[in-house]
Amino acid sequence: MHAFGMPRGRAFAIELTQEERDALERNVRRRKTSSALASRSRMVLLAAEGLTNLEIADRVGACGPTVGVWRNRFHEKRLEGLLDEPRVGRPREIGDDTIERVVVTTLEAKPSGATHWSTRSLAKSAGMSQSAISRIWRAFGLKPHRSDVFQLSHDPQLVEKVRDIVGLYLSPPANAAVFCVDEKTAVQALERSQPLLPLRPAQNERRSHDYFRHGSLDLFAALDVSTGKVITRTHARHRSVEFVRFLDAIDEEVSPDLDVHVVLDNLSTHKTPRVHRWLIRHPRFQLHFTPTHASWLNQVERWFAGLTERQLRRGSHRSKHELRGAIEAYIAAANEAASPFVWVKSADQILQSIARFARRTLEAHAQMKLTSDSGH
Numbered sequence: 497m498h499a500f501g502m503p504r505g506r507a508f509a510i511e512l513t514q515e516e517r518d519a520l521e522r523n524v525r526r527r528k529t530s531s532a533l534a535s536r537s538r539m540v541l542l543a544a545e546g547l548t549n550l551e552i553a554d555r556v557g558a559c560g561p562t563v564g565v566w567r568n569r570f571h572e573k574r575l576e577g578l579l580d581e582p583r584v585g586r587p588r589e590i591g592d593d594t595i596e597r598v599v600v601t602t603l604e605a606k607p608s609g610a611t612h613w614s615t616r617s618l619a620k621s622a623g624m625s626q627s628a629i630s631r632i633w634r635a636f637g638l639k640p641h642r643s644d645v646f647q648l649s650h651d652p653q654l655v656e657k658v659r660d661i662v663g664l665y666l667s668p669p670a671n672a673a674v675f676c677v678d679e680k681t682a683v684q685a686l687e688r689s690q691p692l693l694p695l696r697p698a699q700n701e702r703r704s705h706d707y708f709r710h711g712s713l714d715l716f717a718a719l720d721v722s723t724g725k726v727i728t729r730t731h732a733r734h735r736s737v738e739f740v741r742f743l744d745a746i747d748e749e750v751s752p753d754l755d756v757h758v759v760l761d762n763l764s765t766h767k768t769p770r771v772h773r774w775l776i777r778h779p780r781f782q783l784h785f786t787p788t789h790a791s792w793l794n795q796v797e798r799w800f801a802g803l804t805e806r807q808l809r810r811g812s813h814r815s816k817h818e819l820r821g822a823i824e825a826y827i828a829a830a831n832e833a834a835s836p837f838v839w840v841k842s843a844d845q846i847l848q849s850i851a852r853f854a855r856r857t858l859e860a861h862a863q864m865k866l867t868s869d870s871g872h
Contacts, residue, residue, distance in 0.1 A: 508567060510570065519575055523537035524541070674720075675759070685710040686710070718742070740774050760785060
């Protein structure tokens with residue numbers, strides 16, 4: 497006998513009422529639903545279409561026995577069977593309906609006179625304790641106080657450029673070196689106004705929030721995709737003159753029998769007549785421009801992030817000379833222990849991800865417009 501008394505290999509036929517179908521589709525569709533409940537609800541909907549357990553397992557990314565368990569649970573207990581069994585211990589004081597109301601309010605409403613909820617404002621509105629709101633938010637991964645930024649590329653050659661650059665990373669040309677190039681502009685030499693208070697047991701390192709400015713540098717960097725090592729130069733400015741000098745530096749350090757492919761962004765200084773004339777004189781160099789608003793395709797950006805996090809953000813430099821020394825010390829250590837970044841996503845995977853994000857953006861915009869129109 498198999499789970500719930502069913503012989504192995506057999507499966508209950510699932511027939512749904514309209515109310516059950518609506519509830520299951522709501523579980524799959526709504527953002528507040530846990531991933532486990534959404535997956536189980538999708539299993540039952542597919543079972544109602546007549547699919548076998550193995551076919552369902554293939555669709556949802558589960559194994560056949562798991563599908564069988566939830567199919568049988570639904571047959572015996574209907575919608576209640578898809579919920580997790582009660583745990584041993586003190587019963588919950590907050591019911592599912594209350595939790596649902598808190599989650600939906602957090603996701604779909606805003607407090608009066610503010611852009612987002614705090615635990616205090618929502619607790620007051622819902623008539624609950626602040627700690628209860630905090631627990632619900634943690635359970636559902638909700639962080640209304642956090643906000644990220646995004647920018648979708650509107651480059652008409654987005655697809656071609658993504659395929660070109662990812663192709664260089666995953667399958668670099670033979671007898672060629674691939675470099676990711678960019679400038680970190682206006683790196684400031686900042687001296688903290690008061691001495692640093694060092695790390696102590698039970699006390700974080702502390703530094704003053706204000707500082708004295710002592711000028712800035714522009715850092716040019718070329719990351720060798722195959723080794724993770726960088727070629728760098730610092731300049732006082734970042735015009736096309738300095739960019740061409742940096743191309744000369746790359747040309748000097750790369751073996752003359754190799755072609756050079758350079759991935760870089762669409763900064764105007766990368767496309768001047770001076771740069772074009774230089775490329776004519778150096779035919780082994782080929783430039784590959786990232787799509788607009790897609791600097792994440794350039795691997796040197798990740799290297800710059802490491803420099804900022806590990807050396808610059810918490811530093812204190814009394815002159816540009818000190819700043820340059822700190823940068824050079826980081827570069828020497830990084831090149832000594834260099835290893836290449838591992839690029840794992842194919843161009844198709846990236847483009848599919850962009851398409852999904854674009855659809856969600858359009859859906860969110862349409863929903864916001866609908867809500868705004870209904871409010872007038």
